[in-house]
Amino acid sequence: MKIELICTGSELLTGRVNTNAAYIGSRLLALGFELYSVTDVWDREHDLLCAFKRAFKRSEAIIVTGGLGPTFDDITVEIAAKCLRLKLYTNKKVLKSIKDYFLSRKVDLIPKINAKQANIIDGAKVLENRLGTAPGQMLRFEFKDGKTKHKKTLFLLPGPPKEMSSIFESEVVPFFKNCVVGIKKVVGIRKNEVLHIFGISESAVAEMIRPVLEEAKFGVCKSVEFGIIANASIVDLKFSVSGTNENLVSETIKSLRSRFDDILKDYIFGANNDTLASVVGRLLLENRKTISLAESCTGGKIAAMVTDIQGSSLYFKNSIVAYSNESKIKFLEVKKETLMKFGAVSPETAEEMAKGVLKLSGSDYAFSVTGIAGPDGGTKEKPVGLVYVGFSDQTKTKSFKFNFTGERNDIRERSANTVLDLLRKKLISLKANDH
Numbered sequence: 001m002k003i004e005l006i007c008t009g010s011e012l013l014t015g016r017v018n019t020n021a022a023y024i025g026s027r028l029l030a031l032g033f034e035l036y037s038v039t040d041v042w043d044r045e046h047d048l049l050c051a052f053k054r055a056f057k058r059s060e061a062i063i064v065t066g067g068l069g070p071t072f073d074d075i076t077v078e079i080a081a082k083c084l085r086l087k088l089y090t091n092k093k094v095l096k097s098i099k100d101y102f103l104s105r106k107v108d109l110i111p112k113i114n115a116k117q118a119n120i121i122d123g124a125k126v127l128e129n130r131l132g133t134a135p136g137q138m139l140r141f142e143f144k145d146g147k148t149k150h151k152k153t154l155f156l157l158p159g160p161p162k163e164m165s166s167i168f169e170s171e172v173v174p175f176f177k178n179c180v181v182g183i184k185k186v187v188g189i190r191k192n193e194v195l196h197i198f199g200i201s202e203s204a205v206a207e208m209i210r211p212v213l214e215e216a217k218f219g220v221c222k223s224v225e226f227g228i229i230a231n232a233s234i235v236d237l238k239f240s241v242s243g244t245n246e247n248l249v250s251e252t253i254k255s256l257r258s259r260f261d262d263i264l265k266d267y268i269f270g271a272n273n274d275t276l277a278s279v280v281g282r283l284l285l286e287n288r289k290t291i292s293l294a295e296s297c298t299g300g301k302i303a304a305m306v307t308d309i310q311g312s313s314l315y316f317k318n319s320i321v322a323y324s325n326e327s328k329i330k331f332l333e334v335k336k337e338t339l340m341k342f343g344a345v346s347p348e349t350a351e352e353m354a355k356g357v358l359k360l361s362g363s364d365y366a367f368s369v370t371g372i373a374g375p376d377g378g379t380k381e382k383p384v385g386l387v388y389v390g391f392s393d394q395t396k397t398k399s400f401k402f403n404f405t406g407e408r409n410d411i412r413e414r415s416a417n418t419v420l421d422l423l424r425k426k427l428i429s430l431k432a433n434d435h
Helices: 019-031 045-058 076-084 092-104 112-118 161-187 202-208 210-216 246-267 276-287 301-307 325-332 336-342 347-361 408-434
Strands: 003-008 035-041 061-065 088-090 119-121 125-127 136-145 148-157 189-198 223-231 234-243 268-271 291-295 316-321 365-371 386-392 397-403
Touching (some): 003 019, 019 035, 019 061, 019 161, 019 189, 045 061, 045 076, 045 136, 061 161, 076 088, 076 136, 076 148, 092 112, 112 119, 119 136, 125 161, 136 161, 148 161, 189 246, 202 210, 202 234, 202 246, 210 223, 234 246, 246 268, 276 301, 276 408, 291 301, 291 347, 301 408, 325 347, 336 347, 347 365, 347 386, 365 408, 386 408, 397 408
Parallel strands (some): 003 061, 061 148, 291 316
Antiparallel strands (some): 125 136, 136 148, 189 234, 189 268, 223 234, 365 386, 386 397
16 A cells, blocks of 8 residues: 655744654554655645645555644645545534633633634544544545546644644554555565664664675565664664565564574664663663663753653652753762863763762662763864763762764764663663573
8 A cells, every 4th residue: 555644834844853754654664554755845725736636646545744723824624625626514513622622721712713623524534633623534535547546545634743643543543454454365464673773883784684684585475675774873673574474474574583683682772662761661670770860961861761751750760960060069979179170071070970869869870971062162182072971889880981973962862872771781781690
């Protein structure tokens, strides 16, 4: 099935990251599908009309995000109806739900422009939006290409990520799961796996797994595909297998995973929906250990990643964001002499920061991070990207030196990921010693 995504909104063409595309692409991949195309388009009639016509002609399922709001530039519903030559009608049930939404928030005067969100394309199914006022819509239709008619499915989803993902999970996912059953009967099955790798470059991963890729060309399954994507020093290795024999496809996926495990070893930190933070959290729980943090150049980023995981209060004690020298001295008991002699970005300071937060929190482990994220502040001796990570427990304290490249956010992201990976390896070594 050829699936296409159209994302509307001028903000997507002026520098904003398209998180909706990343979410939808990953969820479809987990269901055994891939996006054929992703188009970011302005909220302009001509541009949107061209995008719709092109998508309706070449794809079987079209997902559209954005443009369902009440303002003048929210024109997705109108343009979709115009392209398909269908009428709009006011859905009274949707209109009532919009009014109830405002009343529940004690808003007596309901903006008249919100009534526009009750306009539904004739024949479309309304997809309930539990988090906002704009409902989604699903439309099954026939599109004529020359003399041939093709059956298509159109999904219109809100642009705000939380609203979009809520409707996607409740309405769109079941649709594609049903499609999987139908596809299996006709052309076979497809299974996917994603391995997450840290501590090694994208090119190094590609070189190491080349023998496996070469062998896969001559495999017994119908199709084996691979892909590598790198972001902030995390490398995602994606592979999918399709065929007509489910047991054979499953065995091939299992065999590939085993081969990659043997080659990449501990560089692999997780699979599919795992993150460094979720893996670390799981290991902390298994080992009954707690962690505290002292952050400088990362500004609380590591703590945010850790506490994004549900249940993190069971293993996360606290984080001190000690950005200034004064705060390092006051809250972490870093010696003034240490800062004057070695500087804030030094192994000595990193170690004292880790010892300070360990003492303050009473955790089993403590990590600190101090560095120069840039773009300014670097010198010949201490360039931008220089980062020291400190570690302390009840028996020892030590530090690690790193030189990261990239922009400010890249360096901060790499620093945060590095701390989590150091903790992951520490916890893995504990499990190994237990055995």
